[in-house]
Amino acid sequence: MHTLKELAGFIDAKLVGNGGLEIAGIASVAAANGNQLSYVISKKYTKDLKSTQAGAVILHSDLLSDCPTNALVVADVHLAFAQISHYFKPKTTHFHGIHPSAKIGNSKIAENCVIGENVTIGDGCEIGANSTISAGVVIGNNTNFQPNVVVLENCKIGNNVTVAAGAVIGSEGFGNAKDSKGNWHSIAHLGSVEIGDNVSIGANTTIDRGTLEDTQIHSGVRLDNLIHIAHNVIIGENTAIAANTGIAGSTTLGKRCMIGGMVGIVGHLNICDDVIVNAKSTVDKDIKSAGNYTGIMPLMPHKQWQNIGIWLTKLDKITRYLNIKLKNLKD
Template sequence: MFRLDELVARLGGEVCGDASVEVRRVATLDQAESGDLAFVANRRYFSRLHSSAASAVIVGLDARALLDGRSGILTADPYLYFARVAQLFNPPPAVRPGVHLLAVVSCSLPSTVEVGAGASIDEGAEIGEDVIIGPGSHIGRGTRIGRGTRLAANVTIQHDCVVGENCIIHSGAVIGADGFGFAREKDGRWVKIPQVGRVVIGNEVEIGANTTIDRGALDDTVIGNGCKLDNQVQIAHNVRIGENTAIAGCVGIAGSTTIGARCMIGGQAGIIGHLLICDDVVVSAGTLVSKSLTRPGVYTANLPLQPHADWVRNFAHLRHLDTLVVRVRALESELENQNHKGGPDDRKLG
């Protein structure tokens, strides 16, 4: 339970209306009840403000008039402010230090670490203070995990990897499995190339459920500080990702590609191997990146959806697009010819 003036004292912003109003929860405008603090981050939702039962509302500096007597907090970025209030109201669960009787720890551990049932930590691992290793999770030998990092249940981190501080790794994530590296015999058989690099993950990184990050072949796979990876993302060996890049669900990034800082990769996008993507690139959902990108900006390659019959009618032509272009060029030549000679067929006209 916080008063609006207490929130402003902690997080900045300006109280509008009754500063003694108390709020105990964050909520959407539509769902908010009395005692809730809602927010409006988008002008589209201004109209819902008046019907909301929220006790107070976070709004932008330009929306002071809209509060119209209501209590609220004015701030430059209401969504960011909402995030900070939400963190205040919903701190992560406290670490419950101790190793479960049914966990197996083969290295020394700080006393502040929590290790769940069925978890296993191999020889030579180094685990920082206040780390949580969820039930069923496995940490390979020699792997280092920084202080404050939390692993949910059933996470796997293979040997000799590095995870920074204050990371969150969700269930089913697999970090440090072998990269996909093979040489091919003449008869088609594949010879495995041992993957002897590591995965090195910075601080404040979040890794989604069932996301996979492969260890490097010879060098390392590197995820920069502050990166956020959604669920079911696949990061191949020797990929390097700059700081604060966010990657949405189901994205695949092929081997040895380097991605800059502050990029945003949309859901189900793919990036092929051995590319360089510069800082501040945004890739739209479902887009396959097949060449290096040297300029910041938004890049897209996906298809407009159509009713199936329309799709059949329109897309059949894609197989013959070159023929169509040739036909247009022929028409242009013909007309050009006519204009030059004085008519569509000089001989006939002559």
């Protein structure tokens, strides 16, 4: 807990309002309550700002007149949010063995596991050797970890989940803000990862925690090896994703999708239910109709590829040129 005055000091903000207010956390401007701090990055969110229940909001002076609550006024809101996020990140304090506050049901914990404060593990689980389960993690029943799994603070994992060796759940999201000198400041990710029931997660796959809300892997999802799931991604029920695929931040996938191997899905997209994306394709826009999608260059002998390469980059010019020629001929 920090007072609003302290927080203003941490980020060099101009405090407008009640500096004595105790702030317990950060939430989005639409979701924050009276003990929470929020932030508004642009005028796009003016409507949410006007109706916010937040105890205070970090904002640019342009938006001050629309703020119905206490404000921390700064020149760069994104940077200020990045800097202040670290004050709300719980500190890991446990480093050895199984913390006495951990509640572990009738489950097997293999050698060299480190299990943090207030971890809960149900019955019938097996936790493989050399795994680390950090403070506040909750694991259901009959969930099985192979060796060398890492689950970071406060992640929630359901029942009948299998996590293969080397998987990392709850790593920090890749969110950074640049200061005026061009240096990056990491955003501390205060959300976690929530994994439903009957999920399987492949070897060396990584799932980042959310920025403020949780990254969500719904029940029945199948993730193969070496997949990257970024912060705030939501994956709908029974969607299956093959190896080496990456899904960038804040993208939502529907239910029953089948995503091929080494597919890249960029951030902030919505993919509807029952979408098939074939291996190696790039998804760079929303998909609003169920169906089967592809976008790859066909394989060909290297020499042939060299011949067509130049035309590939000039398709617009070729088309325009041929059209003009045709027109001229006609005239």
